[in-house]
Amino acid sequence: MADVLAFAEQRDGAVRGVARESVSAAARIAPGLGAQVHALVLGAPGIGAAAADLGRFGAAVVYAAEHPALADYNAEGYAAVVADQVRSSGYAAVIFPATTLGKDLAPRVAALLDVPLAGDVTGLEVAGGALTALRPVYAGKAFAQVRLHATPALVTIRPNVFQPVESPAAGAVETFTPAVEPGNWKVRLVERKAAGEGALDVSEATVVVCGGRGMKDPSNWALLEALRDAIGDGAALGASRAVVDAGWRPHGEQVGQTGKTVAPKLYIAVGISGAIQHLAGMRTSKTIVAVNKDPDAPIFNVADYGVVGDLFAVLPRLTEEVKALKAKG
Amino acid sequence: MDVIVCVKRVPDSEARIRIGEGAAAIDPTGVKFIMSPYDEYAVEAALRTKEAAGSGEVTLVTLGDEASQETLRAGLAMGADRAVLLAGKPTQDGLATAKALAAELAGSPAALILFGVKAADGDQQQVGPMTATLLGLPCATGVGSFEVKGDSVVCHREVEGGVEVLELRLPAVLTITKGVYDPRYASLKGIMAAKKKPLEQKAAATGDSRLTVEKLAYPPERAPGRIVGQGPDAAAELVRLLREEANAL
């Protein structure tokens, strides 16, 4: 029986958290397919060792394609190597993360292999040996259960939805040197600029503190930064489109239909009305908190916990309480 | 400089979505349809590119039904020069769409082929890079701004935690996100002129869809939430609930 392949994303030589999610998602569907889980990581020499840990999450084999030219993501190089691996091992399914990288890479691999792709899926099921995927459509206003009529079935999975689960497997690392020809690539990475002192990206955060027009002025973001810092590791700032359009915050922070899709453990919406296009980007968050002075604001319809009140009074207290909680441990 | 833009007709983002009979598609009755917002950014980017070059044509291409003519006319009213309607039924299988587009675009002299980063109906985010791969053209996704320099194009794209600058050899495929491309409104003159611009219609070369919708459903209901309290005094209880009940802090 054909196995399941999980693409393991790395950045700067470190295997990213989403790689565990891909492997765990693969491990979840593998039994129904009578399959083993393989992981594939691409990077500079040494990346295989960095990925060995994926065995803990269910990878029987970790293939490591090591080449200096693969240190950074390059669509042409990566797509060719992944497609080659799939062709040579004949997988039943291939799982990518629905990250910027995964959403750039997976469609190209699909085109190279001539198989369809289900993007940004939030659920995977195997019934009678066939895989179906659940994916949000119409900006999250509906969910489509889709079937892929080709082998392998390709999917990208929404980050933070498939939680990593430990399920130890052999995790044998098999390193190889793929044939890559950087000389033929038509795309050149000129530079990569980090946004502000290595701040965590909103799409990667486990807690998102999101500010809207109710914040009144960009200088008031100090209040949100204080809350983010009190929450600590894994927390990042987000913004509604209204404040991005006003130039108060960078577009990279925008959550919603024309911004990023996030599914953190905790989403705190402050001074955000909850327009349908905003909900599109955050409604699959695990726990949603809203702070708004208007008790009829639509954001309260999706919030698990709401506080009705003036955010300028609520935020400082909330930050204090979080600090007190963290101090207790 | 010639630029092609692939656009799609989708429900307005404000539209209420009702699931149709058989739960395999939405019920389009009463739904307002528009050009997908990202495709509007792409049209804007194409028009600016042509304007900067001082010559060339902007061609719109869509795969869709008869009603997609309206979407094409909207783009022509913004300032595009010509439009092509590939008559057919788009499905959730982006590769089938990409094949039809690639068949139309193969051999085109256009220097740039632009897409929206994603269509605001299926949100698949795949047709652009798939089409590029089928055509053997370089492609950058999620481009917020770009500049043509000689025989290459320099693109800025947002990635997690920063911005990437990529240089692609022309001809190239770019998928466009909002970035600097706030779309212009069509002027009355533009709307009048659009009626006379060439709109060619032909059959789309779509193969079978190999990604089928088994069932469409409304989002799982979130467990009903509750108002923890009014004003700052609710903060302590909120934090307690987040720790003890939601396990979120």
Ligand SMILES: Cc1cc2nc3c(=O)[nH]c(=O)nc-3n(C[C@H](O)[C@H](O)[C@H](O)COP(=O)(O)OP(=O)(O)OC[C@H]3O[C@@H](n4cnc5c(N)ncnc54)[C@H](O)[C@@H]3O)c2cc1C
């Ligand atoms: C095609 C399209 C795409 C879009 N994409 C996005 C997107 O990606 N992301 C997005 O966010 N939006 C998007 N929008 C815009 C969206 O429709 C809303 O306009 C936007 O989300 C509103 O932002 P907001 O909630 O910050 O502002 P508002 O709607 O103005 O809400 C401000 C809220 O703050 C509250 N408030 C004010 N003062 C206080 C106070 N002192 N204390 C507590 N509460 C206070 C108010 O009660 C109000 O509810 C899109 C729109 C369209 C048409």
Ligand SMILES: Nc1ncnc2c1ncn2[C@@H]1O[C@H](COP(=O)(O)O)[C@@H](O)[C@H]1O
């Ligand atoms: N039926 C279609 N006709 C023309 N272009 C399309 C069509 N479907 C998708 N596209 C293009 O591909 C982009 C991405 O779509 P998708 O992969 O479906 O999210 C869209 O923004 C359009 O530019």
